[in-house]
Amino acid sequence: MVTDKGIRGCVIIISKNYDRISLDGNLLKVSAGCLLSSASKFSFKNSLTGMEEVSGIPGSVGGAVAMNAGAYGVEMKDIIKSVRLVSKDGEILEYENKDMDFSYRHSRVFDEDLIVSEAIFELEKDDQEKIYEKYDDFTNRRVTKQPLDKKSAGSTFKRPVGSFASKLIDECGLRGYRKGDCQVSEKHCGFLINNGDASYGEMIDFIEEVASIVFEKTGFKLEREVKIIGEK
Numbered sequence: 001m002v003t004d005k006g007i008r009g010c011v012i013i014i015s016k017n018y019d020r021i022s023l024d025g026n027l028l029k030v031s032a033g034c035l036l037s038s039a040s041k042f043s044f045k046n047s048l049t050g051m052e053e054v055s056g057i058p059g060s061v062g063g064a065v066a067m068n069a070g071a072y073g074v075e076m077k078d079i080i081k082s083v084r085l086v087s088k089d090g091e092i093l094e095y096e097n098k099d100m101d102f103s104y105r106h107s108r109v110f111d112e113d114l115i116v117s118e119a120i121f122e123l124e125k126d127d128q129e130k131i132y133e134k135y136d137d138f139t140n141r142r143v144t145k146q147p148l149d150k151k152s153a154g155s156t157f158k159r160p161v162g163s164f165a166s167k168l169i170d171e172c173g174l175r176g177y178r179k180g181d182c183q184v185s186e187k188h189c190g191f192l193i194n195n196g197d198a199s200y201g202e203m204i205d206f207i208e209e210v211a212s213i214v215f216e217k218t219g220f221k222l223e224r225e226v227k228i229i230g231e232k
């Protein structure tokens with residue numbers, strides 16, 4: 001989420017301008033600006049398995065690597081072989097998976113302000129029909145359970161140890177809870193959605209209110225998964 005005051009500075013968007021994909025056996029080399037969904041589809045076309053679970057995560061490969069994004073039991077750390085990065089001083093770094101300090105929605109990218117430039121995914125050959133069946137299954141689960149037609153930043157909170165954010169929010173009676181344009185999704189309580197023109201300030205207040213109700217009622221402290229950028 002970007003604050004209402006925005007970003008005072010130059011923003012480099014690593015996107016379609018930097019989205020090359022190439023294949024070397026079962027190694028898929030992808031530039032950071034490529035959509036994770038496009039990289040996944042490319043792998044399926046080449047009968048490679050491993051990305052079916054994560055194929056529906058919106059965003060770029062760079063963002064996914066930085067966040068160690070994951071879904072349905074598979075995270076970037078399970079399928080990445082190595083990553084090429086750029087340091088703050090402009091140095092090109094090549095890190096193997098084990099050097100990336102991947103953990104739940106975290107990598108060393110954030111500790112050291114690195115820029116992901118390219119990732120190599122290590123996948124396996126498999127039967128293409130089986131791959132597409134798996135892909136369809138995960139796509140269907142996402143479409144039926146998540147409010148993909150609404151504006152959101154995805155799951156607002158990280159999964160707390162010992163429970164699930166969506167379950168806790170639901171148990172607190174907050175399904176569909178609304179304040180102005182901010183709302184807890186009726187479809188999936190883990191998604192706090194913007195129904196219209198809610199500002200950053202309104203959304204962040206709403207997020208904090210939901211977290212504080214959950215803490216008061218259950219004792220679980222919900223930590224934001226959504227990153228905030230910009231001037232406060």
Ligand SMILES: Cc1cc2nc3c(=O)[nH]c(=O)nc-3n(C[C@H](O)[C@H](O)[C@H](O)COP(=O)(O)OP(=O)(O)OC[C@H]3O[C@@H](n4cnc5c(N)ncnc54)[C@H](O)[C@@H]3O)c2cc1C
Pocket residue numbers: 014032056057058059060061062063064065066067068069070071109114115116117146147148152153154155227
């Ligand atoms: C509907 C919906 C569903 C979602 N489902 C999931 C899910 O199932 N699992 C999941 O993990 N996430 C999910 N997300 C969250 C989000 O899609 C992922 O975190 C995604 O990987 C972010 O990629 P992005 O390119 O959009 O990064 P951004 O959101 O733009 O950035 C995320 C962070 O990564 C940093 N970053 C981005 N690119 C780079 C780069 N090249 N180098 C260094 N740092 C970089 C940014 O500075 C920022 O701090 C969902 C979001 C939505 C809206």
